[in-house]
Amino acid sequence: MIIDALALEQYDxxxxxxxxxGQNLFKIFYSGGGINLKYFGGEFTKSGVEMAKKLASIEPNMRAEFFYFNHLKPKxxxxxxxxxxxxxxxCHxxxxxxxxxxxxFKIVSSIAPFVRCIHAEPFGFQICNLGEASQNHKDYFIQNGWNLNFASTLKKANQNGDIIIEDAMLEYSCGTDPFNPTSIAVWRTV
Ligand SMILES: C[S@@+](CC[C@H](N)C(=O)[O-])C[C@H]1O[C@@H](n2cnc3c(N)ncnc32)[C@H](O)[C@@H]1O
Known part of the structure; x- marks a missing residue:
């Protein structure tokens, strides 16, 4: 999906x-992301950032940078x-x-003059109950203290005029875990 989005428009x-x-970024690079694009990865764990930097150092043609990032305090x-x-x-x-x-959303939308963002996150149950999977999914997230406010925060940001929601697809794939189905949301800067 990211490769398709990169093919539709030119990004820096x-x-x-x-x-x-950084597995997704390496896959994107080797699946046609190209050498003109710059690749950035933000990650909460020190081990993740260090491993991503080591892997990137093996590929001199890939302009990649990895940095500390915390969703709870985005900066x-x-x-x-x-x-x-x-x-x-x-992605999850x-x-x-x-x-x-x-x-x-306001902070992420401010990192460049034009930002488009694609979320592959399991938030379908936050919008509506699509059946047994949605219900089990919701129960699992409540039990484990996982995310419950992605969809409401996204909608608020859209209503406030911070971003424009372009598209959404609910529970379009299950991957390996039938109780954690991925949904898609796409937004861009105003
Ligand atoms: C299931 S993994 C997915 C990793 C990657 N997106 C992928 O698809 O391969 C979840 C990732 O979210 C990171 N994470 C968890 N809490 C975070 C936070 N507060 N801020 C930023 N990243 C966080 C974890 O360290 C882990 O790397």
Whole structure:
């Protein structure tokens, strides 16, 4: 999906927030992301950032930078040069944060003059109950203290005029865990 989005429009950089050891960014690079694009990964764990940096150092053609990032207190070092037009994405990482702050979208939308963001996060149950999977999913998230406010915070940011929601798809894939189905939300700067 990210490769398709990168093929539709030209971006200066692609940024994954909550990137772990950067596997998605490496896959994007080797699947046609190209050498003109800059790759950035923000991650909460020190081990993730260190491993991502080590892996990136093996590929001299990939312009990659990895940095500390916490969804609970989103902020970006001014030294990070993302360029003018950026594609941000998150993949099953906001799921692990009970409540993102109200300003998450405003802060992320301010990192460049044009930002488009694609979320692949399991938030379908926060919008409506689509059946047994949604209900089990909700119960699991409540029990484990996982995210319950992604959808409401996204909608508020849209209503406040901080961002424009472009698209959403609920529970479009299950991956390996039938009780953690992925939903998609796409937004951009105003
Ligand atoms: C299931 S892994 C997904 C990693 C990566 N997005 C992928 O698809 O391979 C969840 C990631 O979210 C990160 N994470 C958890 N809490 C976070 C937080 N508060 N801020 C940023 N990242 C966080 C974890 O350290 C982990 O790397």
């Amino acid at each position: 950089s692609v940024i994954e927030l909550g990137c772990g050891y 970006f070092d001014k030294k990070l040069d993302f360029g003018k037009k950026v594609l941000v994405f998150t 990482t906001i799921e692990q944060v009970k409540e993102i702050p109200d300003n998450w």
